[in-house]
Amino acid sequence: MxxxxxxxxxxxxxxxxxxxxxxxxxxxxxxxxxxxxxxxxxxxxxxxxxxxxxxxxxxxxxxxxxxxxxxxxxxxxxxxxxxxxxxxxxxxxxxxxxxxxxxxxxxxxxxxxxxxxxxxxxxxxxxxxxxxxxxxxxxxxxxxxxxxxxxxxxxxxxxxxxxxxxxxxxxxxxxxxxxxxxxxxxxxxxxxxxxxxxxxxxxxxxxxxxxxxxxxxxxxxxxxxxxxxxxxxxxxxxxxxxxxxxxxxxxxxxxxxxxxxxxxxxxxxxxxYDLSTEKVEIPLQKPFSAMQEAEKTYAASDDAPTNDQTFLSLSFVAGQSTDRALAMTFDVLTEALVNHESAPLRLALQEAGIGKDVRASFNEAKQNTFQITVQNANPEDKDRFKEAVFSTLERVVEEGLDKTMVEGILNRMEFNMKEGNTPQKGLMYLMLSYQTWFFADNPFIGLEFNAPLEEAKKSLETNLLETTVARQLLNNPHALLMVLKPEPGLQAKIAEATEQELKAFQEGLSEADKDKLIVETEALIEHQKREDTPEALATIPMLELADISSDIEWFEVNKKTVSDVSVLHHDAFTNGILYSNLYFDMRTLPVELIPYARLLSSVLGKLNTENYSFGELDNELNIHTGGFNTYTTTYLEGHSDENLIPKYVVYGKSTTAKAGKMFELTNEVLNNSIFNDTERLKELISRHQARVDSDIKNNGFGYAMTRLRSYYSKSGMYSEQTNGVEYYRFITDLSENFDDKSEEIIAQLAKTAELLFVKENMIGAITCDKKDFEAYSANFETFASNLNADAPQLNNWEFNFEMKNEGLTSASKVQYVVKGYDFKKLGYEYNGKMRVLNQIISTDWLQNQVRVIGGAYGGFSGISQSGNVFFGSYRDPNLAETIENYNNTPTYLEEFEADEKEMTRYIIGTIAQMDGPMTASQKGNRAVQYYFEKTTPEELKAEREAVLSTTSDDIKGMKEMVEDILNQGAICVYGNEEKVKENADLFGEVVNLSE
CATH class of the missing domain: 3.30.830.10 (Metalloenzyme, LuxS/M16 peptidase-like)
Known part of the structure; x- marks a missing residue:
């Protein structure tokens, strides 16, 4: 027994x-x-x-x-x-x-x-x-x-x-x-x-x-x-x-x-499969015997200014990705040489007045490249740029880099690598491992980052960084000095060349060839329009509704009071890291200071303060925190555009042991920043304008979307003044006229900070383990006591809406076509079934009409609880045809038919958009969002139940709402100058963004 x-x-x-x-x-x-x-x-x-x-x-x-x-x-x-x-x-x-x-x-x-x-x-x-x-x-x-x-x-x-x-x-x-x-x-x-x-x-x-x-x-x-x-x-x-x-x-x-x-x-x-005899090899590029120089052009709008629009770049082929210690050393050098606020190359180029912004990047491949790029410069700056870079590098080798700066950079790198703050860790490890797997047949070398990190840390005690600069940059002839300057009209030349190429091709076709091409075109369009058979669709494995949980995942904050200030605590295991957000209500600002709040977020933490130079401050933030920044955002209480809650957010993260230092530095940034250093402020505004200018050239969809919503919504108008075309115009005006407006800019920034950073205007939020809350609260209390104690007054912002329906022209080769409106303004109420409607319109109707048939990179829609609905296309060769596709959506919905299995597929896809892995900090942010928006578990439960019970008839029944939205006629298009002007009759106004 x-x-x-x-x-x-x-x-x-x-x-x-x-x-x-x-x-x-x-x-x-x-x-x-x-x-x-x-x-x-x-x-x-x-x-x-x-x-x-x-x-x-x-x-x-x-x-x-x-x-x-x-x-x-x-x-x-x-x-x-x-x-x-x-x-x-x-x-x-x-x-x-x-x-x-x-x-x-x-x-x-x-x-x-x-x-x-x-x-x-x-x-x-x-x-x-x-x-x-x-x-x-x-x-x-x-x-x-x-x-x-x-x-x-x-x-x-x-x-x-x-x-x-x-x-x-x-x-x-x-x-x-x-x-x-x-x-x-x-x-x-x-x-x-x-x-x-x-x-x-x-x-x-x-x-x-x-x-x-x-x-x-x-x-x-x-x-x-x-x-x-x-x-x-x-x-x-x-x-x-x-x-x-x-x-x-x-x-x-x-x-x-x-x-x-x-x-x-x-x-x-x-x-x-049997073993293949073919082995894929990538030969090494033979190194150059001397640095090369080249000048190329990029397309700019016909009326675009060319002054201060040139890119200058120095690039070096530097080692191989399998050398992890070298790669990590270069990760340090990108920051220490250029990207840090007081990096020697950044300061040298600023002093020389070359360009408005400079960045370094390190691209890992079998052969790595290290690149230093100045934007918003001029072609004639080329030689001065090269001389400034090389003379600074020589000085770095001779005198050495600031060890305190290097310590901060290494600390921030180590913090972020060990934190691994992403819900997609498998994807992160894929990116870490594949280079060494490909080229050293060993994925572990890429995953085991501690060893090369320790090698990089030796730079604190040795001249590792300086010898790397000498060997891989100063004495490396496999390098290139590139000038890329704007060429107005180049896009028209390219379009003309393409047109002539196609014309020659067409003229070379026989009648039989033309007939064949027409048949092929018809066959392709027919193929694109054809729906998959039920038998073919049945081959794609799918889940059943029984596989889907009806339960919601709820994220909660415990509202506490520390030093008479509300603090929202999301209790989660964070491995000893504090994720802190300070929320300041922006309604303490008059409406004219809204764009200054965005500008303030771009300069805080980069200015000199009473106790630190901007370089010293950057070092302290790197050494003692895992991240620090400020930004603007909004919440909609009750998901209503009428209840706009704009927030200025101060974000920081640190270990519990460094909580005191994080709040000490936060206090220094918020209360002791020096705005009246005109030279430093001018540099920062010039740099910020250059980045916004680059963004407006690269993010056509975002700017069109923001502009569209500004026609009819408070949140859209707010976003337009902090992230849209209006903000671009605002910051460009300040940058171009800084010398005349410097006193006004300084006064407005100081006033913005004074009105925002008030104790009674703040709500704290912290994501950490319950046992770590005390370390947070004790230091938060000290911080809060240093804030202005005046009672804040909230303004009632008034916005004037206008259905401008603009065509925004640029040097883009494609279009971003957006149409939409707010269904709540038309008397409709949100229902969770709208999530399924959006899934169907996006993944079935627009995906097929705009992307597959139309040839755009993407076609999709969005429907939010706040009432905002949009139809959008991405990298779209069309314009009027896409709007016509949007306008045909009600007909599609009227004819929509889906059996139970098809509806199950749509519902599962919708649930996938609602569920997903999240990090502790993301869960904390979601909990805060629920708090500000007054979302309840019952509301989320009802929404999920609505999604899970959606029928084909429900989808057809929302046709009238979609038709009403589209009938408002609100559109905004960002795109090719010629294409927009060809369709000028569709717009209330055609706007040249380069003017």
Missing amino acids: KRKTAYLFLGVILAFLTACAPNEKFQTGKQYHGFTLVEKKFVDEVNAECLLFQHDKSGARLLKIAADDPNKLFNIAFKTAPENDCGTPHIMEHSVLNGSKNFPVKSPFDVLMKGSLNTFLNAMTGSDITTYPVASMNNKDYFNLVHVYLDAVLNPLIYEDPKILQQEGWHHELESKDGEVVYKGVVYNEMKGAYSSPQRELDYQINKILFPDNTYGVSSGGYPTEIPKLTYEAFVDFHKKYYHPGNSYILLYGDADLDKELQFIDVEYLSG
Whole structure:
């Protein structure tokens, strides 16, 4: 009897150990489902056991990071090395997700977007990698995603259906004999949009010269004028060469059953492949014997000024990514040489008056590049720029870098690496590991960041940084001095060249060729319009509603009082880190100071203070905090635009041991910043304007969206004055006329700070463990006692709305077309079923009409609880046609039919947008949002129940609301100058953003 009890007890212990260490059965050197375990080790940096396998039959490599994380990630990556600018890897990335052997629908990717619980679903192309990551917290859904993605990359329909390349890449389109041939294609238009950015053009031109002989010198995404040179034969040959499992790198992350994962991948896919004889290698670029110089141009609007619009850049090819110590050393140098507020190169260029902003970046690849770029300069500054950089670098080598500055930079790096504050940790580890996996056949080198970090820390005691500067920069001839200057009218020249190219092509067609092209065009359009059959859709695995929990996840704050100030505490395990937000109500400001609050957020923490120079302050913030910044945001109480709650937020994070120092520095920034240092303020405003100017050239959709909402909503008008076209005009005026307006600017900034930073105007919020709250509250109390104690008065902001319906012109090669309105202003109330409506309009109607048929990179809608509704397109070759598609939405809804299975798919996809992994700090922010907006658990529960019970008739029943919204006629378009002017009759006004 005693022996039996002992055996039972032993069995319990063994079961417990097996459950706690499920990977103990995997032994190095043994085979499991066709995979041999090559190496197994616990990696402290990822807090998980990591198992590296080789698939014996196919040659595939597989790494499992067995973390105790329900957000499981699967990724398969291929080393890809394009030989030209046709964008073949990028087009392939799109194309393989357009149907496969086991899932023969037009786009399994889009079907999954409609109806999967994925927490991440995407594919990405880099200079030497094409990668396919998917993540889910639902085990069944996770394996469904693995199945679809593996089939997509290994068994795509591209070999039997050339229309996939035509749709996703490019094609000639001719609809009638008297029509004109045009280029169409999703990637073609995506890259036209991408290369509307001068920064993207700069990087392209630099890499082309630095790497003339290997893959890093070509555009893996595709250069617009070169994409139409890609042939179907070269396209499928690319897949044959690079998409064999022997060239694949599979990453598994999370708590899924490893045995099941290996078995599935082997049985369903890899066991059908033999080893490939082709090995993908990327040769090293032979170094230059002397630095090269080049001058190129980028497209600017016809009326755009050219003064102070040139980019100057110095780039160096510096070592290889497999040398992790060198890579981390350069991470320090990007900050210490340039990006830090008192970095020597930043100060030298400011003193020389060269440009308005300077940044350094370090790009890791088989061969790394270190780049210093000045923007808003002039071509004639080139030689002074080069001399300033090299003389400063020589001084750095001779005199050394400030060790206190380096200490702060290292502290911030270490804090952020060890914190790992992202809910997508699998994706983070993918990015850390793939370079060393690709080029050293060892993913662990990339994951184990502690060792190279310790090497980088030696720079505090040695001249490591200085010798790296000497060896890799000063004495490195593999370098380039680039001048990229604006060329007004260049876009028109490119468009004309494309038009002539197409005209010559069309003139070379025989009548039979024209007939054939018309038939091909009709066939492609018919294919794009065709709906997948129920049989084809049934092949895509999906969950049932029974797999979806009806429970909500509620995030709560405990409202406490510290020093007579309300503090919102979200209790969560944060591993000893305090995530602090201070919320100041902006309604203490008169309406004319709203843009000054945004300006204030850009300069605070960068000014001299009573006790620190700006450089010393930057050092202190780096040494004692994990992050510090200020910004403006809004909440809508009761989800009503009438109840706008604008907040100025001061954010900081630190360990509990450094809480006192974090609040001491916060006090220094808020109460002791020196605004009347005109020289420093002028530098900061000039730099800030340059960044806003760059942003307005790169973020057309955001500016069009903000502008549209300013026509009819308080929150939109507020956003327009803090982040929109009006703010761009405001900050440009201040920058250009600073000398005349400096006294006014100083006075207004000081007044803004004085009105905001008042004790009774503040609410504190903290996310930390209950046991750490005391460390926070004691220091918060001291901080609060230093604030102005005057009683604040709130203003009632009055905004004048006007339906301007503007066309915003720029040098963009594509359009961003936005239309929308507020349904609450039309008498409608929010219902959770609107979430499903939005999912259907976005992923079915607009995805097909605007992206698939129209050729835009994206077409989507948004419906919010506050009442705001928008229809938007991204990198769109069209304008009027897209608005027509928006206007046809009511007809689509009137004819909408979906059976129970289709509705289930839409509902699951909607739930995926509502649920997702979150970090502790994100949960704390969500809890604060609920507090300010007065959201209740009952409200969230009702919303979820509404989503889960949505029917096809419910969707049809919202047709009238959508029609009413569209009938308001509110539109805003950001786009190509010629295209906007061609459609001038659609707008109330055409606005040139460069004027």
